């Protein structure tokens with residue numbers, strides 16, 4: 001058991017972490033970056049402990065993965081139990097119940113009460129790739145429409161679907177063809193002002209699909225209902241419903257990429273629950289299994305079943321240990337009502353972010369939902385000039401004070417908060433105190 005308490009035993013990173021980072025540089029590809037090189041030895045709830053016995057408050061959840069808390073007891077117990085039974089068979093060779101149970105849970109919990117099927121994979125990128133494969137197969141069409149600021153992964157297809165060049169795409173091309181980028185409904189930066197964003201962004205979406213792709217060539221539109229890496233961009237109320245309706249009218253598969261926003265993160269099971277429409281397909285990963293690698297595509301039975309037997313799969317997809325962790329995580333989300341916890345976190349954290357905004361004058365917008373919150377930092381509130389250096393400096397100041405934070409955004413100026421949903425109120429508020437200090441320190 002780790003006490004849910006911040007401890008600064010050394011400077012951050014401490015001497016042992018610095019030593020390990022040197023070993024890392026000699027053994028690990030430089031291409032694999034480390035945002036906060038403290039070497040972790042234990043984690044629990046909202047705390048990470050490192051090799052120097054520091055204990056840091058976690059506002060990152062391993063990028064929205066440990067929604068149920070690190071080392072969640074139900075997950076640990078389920079993984080241990082499964083390990084004692086068997087570790088792997090490959091579901092495509094000899095199946096097992098846990099895989100089927102995860103798919104049943106996904107059918108129950110994802111938006112819409114239509115008949116659903118799922119396929120399980122091991123990473124978010126793989127889920128997105130498979131969703132595109134399925135949509136192409138089901139429609140007989142090739143084109144895939146994605147959005148500015150979108151992030152969908154690091155495989156060749158999903159890199160091509162991702163918007164941001166550095167660090168995700170630079171020098172890694174050529175990318176897969178038939179991927180088209182559409183304007184994103186980004187209210188804060190909509191050129192003619194936020195109030196015009198809904199109508200104008202939808203018109204820009206519609207006319208771009210029509211003019212540059214052709215509806216009858218378009219297999220799928222892939223959208224994150226709240227964009228993750230792109231900067232926690234929340235489209236205006238009603239935008240997603242219009243996009244979904246347009247897709248429906250033109251036989252285009254509407255895919256919601258909920259790899260980051262799913263599993264209670266936004267205060268609903270899925271961010272799409274907020275929109276009043278169900279996607280045709282939904283991709284999930286990250287928060288699904290408390291840290292074990294599990295991902296899924298879930299969607300309309302007629303689309304999912306259009307693929308020939310053997311057309312989908314992978315050696316590790318839906319590994320039994322990962323499935324056991326997924327089932328236990330979902331049980332925790334239900335038993336501990338983590339949707340309510342996510343909304344509670346929003347209620348506690350947003351006023352603190354508002355105080356920071358009022359005091360510092362560098363916060364252009366506070367946005368997000370539930371425990372998926374961010375501030376976009378600018379050097380001029382009127383010109384909305386992105387402030388990436390300031391964002392990096394505040395992030396670093398948080399790290400030095402024992403708070404694990406992450407940045408994001410196409411312009412590198414979004415500071416995001418993804419605490420585990422089980423984090424205690426006191427740790428959350430201590431994290432907010434550190435944020436205040438870090439802003440003050442970086443602006444001094």
Ligand SMILES: *Cc1c(COP(=O)(O)O)cnc(C)c1O
Nearest residue numbers: 123124125151152153228259260
């Ligand atoms: C992280 C992420 C992915 C990729 O998931 P991996 O497990 O890293 O492959 C895809 N889509 C979204 C929205 C994500 O946030």
